Amino acid sequence: MQALVERAERAERERHLLAERARAEERARLAGEMHDVVTHRVSLMVLQAGALRVTAPDEATRQAAEELRSAGCQALEELRDLVGILRTAPEGDRTPSVAGFAGLVAESVAVGIPTELIEEGDPAMASPVVGRTAYRVLREALTNVRKHAPGARVNVGVEYDTAQLRLTVRDTPPTGGPRGALAGTGSGLGIARLRQRIELVHGTLRAGPCSDGGFSVEATLPVFVPTSESAV
Template sequence: MNRALLVNAGVIATAAVETALNQPDDPLMIALAVLAVAALFVRERWPVAAFLVTLPALAAIGAVLPPVVALYSVALRHSNRYLLAGCGLLATGGYLFPGADILLEVPGTDVVLVVIYAVMVATAPIFFARLVRALAEVREAREHERELDAQAVLARERNQLAREMHDVVSHQVSLIAVQAGALSVSTTDPNAKTAAENVRKLSVDTLDELRHMVNLLRASGTAGNELTPQPKLSDVDRLLSGSGIETTLTGAAPDGIDSAYQRTIYRTIQEALTNVRKHAPGSTAAVDIAQDGSDLTVTITNTAPTRPTLALPSARHGLVGLQERAALLGGSITTAPTFEGGFRLQLRLPLTS
């Protein structure tokens, strides 16, 4: 049998024996005693109601254990201090009620002692229950802290592995893709050109899968850090509306272009708008997507800044990353200032079947 059930049965049996020892001598008193003991069976589900049901037996025949046990359940379930104080006062009054007429006849010192004893009997189960609950909360906090420590260690290991994969594997595969692309352009041998193009395409696909694996490794597995979907062209409108820059969009990309193209276009527009915010405050921007022969061009142009430009540090890693993205797809990035004092960034990607 479950240990908790044994303890519960023992507590109720002890309360029943203590109530019977008070010798209820008429049907009403017997009914109150039986009701008080029966209330202990439901004290875990309805602790306050069970406590209130035990009070008449306490006041009528002096059955102390049923209300004490029920009051312990109340304090274990609830933490409202006003509720606990009210229940404690009721328990104290119920304890003093049977001998109230006798207390008025005894000396003052004895009255004070009886009242102190009644208060101690009423508050003891409350303090003990709060202590048990506090210890349980400490155990839960320690267990939660151990889980957090384990998750932190796992996250560090994942991040270290992700950095190694990104810094070593991604770099090498990127070089393979770039060199294969250069070979496919420079060679005149059709077989070599086909092989080089296949190597470049496989390298691009490998990099794409590698990025997904790195994102998976860096995810902690919690709800707040779950993997988010990769951006698509359908997300560009939301990007423009949330950029904080007055931006117009013209043109559209052909339907059904590869997801790698869509991500590259999105990241290019995102980086360009980021640079506009940093280096051209107060300017407006225009995004134009067009098809130029067999190439797809994405041009982001901004006007001259209308507010003072802050000297922000920049290592140009963003543009370097865009150039690498474009090169992996056989494209290019060009940048140049405009005659009006603005800036233009253009992405050019070859449209392949």
């Protein structure tokens, strides 16, 4: 009887620890997603403020643009410190899917980064979780171009077929050095987190410099991953 009581108490403690661990992991996942989204948006604001500082016709506007740019950089730095080391985000979220690719490209063009999107095949073939994963890859890749490759041109290629979704993001060599204010605002784990996400859906990710001095990110994902969303 004593052995049964001890076993029950041990099982209860283990359930409690597992529940605590699950809650901690969920908080980390939500924090990671917040970091990705906010960094993407604020980095756009920083670049727009920097452009306004250069083109503004009067000193007052230039000063206001500089203050906005500095505040944005500070916000990115504080966000990185707050979030810390992040894990993968939950898949049951509202991250845009492949239909959001054009919006990401338009944002890059709006801040002065020539970006071209070429899609081949039927986007409807991508299941929801695959589409969101691909969206995150593209968002991270374009954010890194803004941070580390000023003056580069970007080509985004997406191929849909019956088995795979292949996303390729290549930028030309930058014409200037990394933007100091933006380059240090990330967690340094963007590519690592993307690789984790992609491995969860049994895909592959390759990222590295090109022979011409540019950079390439290539993700290959199965076009369909069954989830509760795809169940009828």
